[in-house]
Amino acid sequence: MSRRIGVTGGIACGKSLAADFLQLLGAKILDADLFARELVAPGHPNLERIAKHFGARILHADGSLDRAQLRQIIFSDIQAKQWLEELLHPKIRERFLAESTAIGNQDPAATILWVVPLLVENRYAELLDGVLLIDCPVSLQIERLAQRGWDLKTAQAAIAQQIHPEERRLVATWILPNGKSPADLQLDLQRWWQALHP
Numbered sequence: 001m002s003r004r005i006g007v008t009g010g011i012a013c014g015k016s017l018a019a020d021f022l023q024l025l026g027a028k029i030l031d032a033d034l035f036a037r038e039l040v041a042p043g044h045p046n047l048e049r050i051a052k053h054f055g056a057r058i059l060h061a062d063g064s065l066d067r068a069q070l071r072q073i074i075f076s077d078i079q080a081k082q083w084l085e086e087l088l089h090p091k092i093r094e095r096f097l098a099e100s101t102a103i104g105n106q107d108p109a110a111t112i113l114w115v116v117p118l119l120v121e122n123r124y125a126e127l128l129d130g131v132l133l134i135d136c137p138v139s140l141q142i143e144r145l146a147q148r149g150w151d152l153k154t155a156q157a158a159i160a161q162q163i164h165p166e167e168r169r170l171v172a173t174w175i176l177p178n179g180k181s182p183a184d185l186q187l188d189l190q191r192w193w194q195a196l197h198p
């Protein structure tokens, strides 16, 4: 029977990097941020609804979503964030369930990792066999977001709008701190993976 394990962590704590390493070890990766992107691709009815709700300012000249603009809006306006989540989150959850069933049917021995930033907020743990937390201090989150080009205000607002790190730790089955080098994280993940597949 295939296993479903969540990978979560605060924004920029290293979920995607961890998923890249775990994919090399054989994990099947499903990523909430990728699903969210697909759901607002040009031509998708969701994008039309978003443009109708927020106005044309939310689109680039070529009709694609201006993600930086929408990011600024949702992290400074809780109602805007809730509206967007109500539109996308049920569809993201459906994709996780459908894709996991398809992978499990094809490969009953698969370990399927759900990479979900809002795993605790959206109560995904009850759908999963365990939760791996990629943990890091807020100072590092801010540093890594700055490297990604985010301004300090939006970075702080995004962190403040996510669940408190302690709440994530309470839900986690395993906690891996990611405060050292990527090579250290890779080594810790290899140990974790080996313990899971003795």
Ligand SMILES: CC(C)(COP(=O)(O)OP(=O)(O)OC[C@H]1O[C@@H](n2cnc3c(N)ncnc32)[C@H](O)[C@@H]1O)[C@@H](O)C(=O)NCCC(=O)NCCS
Binding pocket: 010, 011, 012, 032, 033, 036, 067, 068, 070, 071, 074, 081, 084, 085, 088, 092, 116, 117, 118, 158, 161, 162
């Ligand atoms: C606002 C958007 C367009 C900004 O896009 P951008 O390319 O800048 O960021 P990206 O999608 O790569 O997300 C980066 C990180 O932001 C954080 N984040 C994204 N959405 C949210 C949210 N609704 N609440 C809190 N944090 C969020 C997550 O940690 C995520 O990993 C985008 O994040 C989005 O569509 N968000 C709504 C969908 C959602 O809730 N996604 C989270 C998956 S459950």
Ligand SMILES: Nc1ncnc2c1ncn2[C@@H]1O[C@H](COP(=O)(O)OP(=O)(O)OP(=O)(O)O)[C@@H](O)[C@H]1O
Binding pocket: 009, 010, 011, 012, 013, 014, 015, 016, 017, 018, 033, 117, 144, 178, 179, 180, 181, 182, 185
């Ligand atoms: N141990 C580390 N040392 C140095 N840089 C790191 C480390 N871990 C992650 N990073 C870098 O920090 C940034 C954020 O990492 P990553 O994108 O994996 O985080 P994330 O949790 O997936 O973020 P998000 O919530 O925004 O999707 C990336 O540029 C990544 O390369």
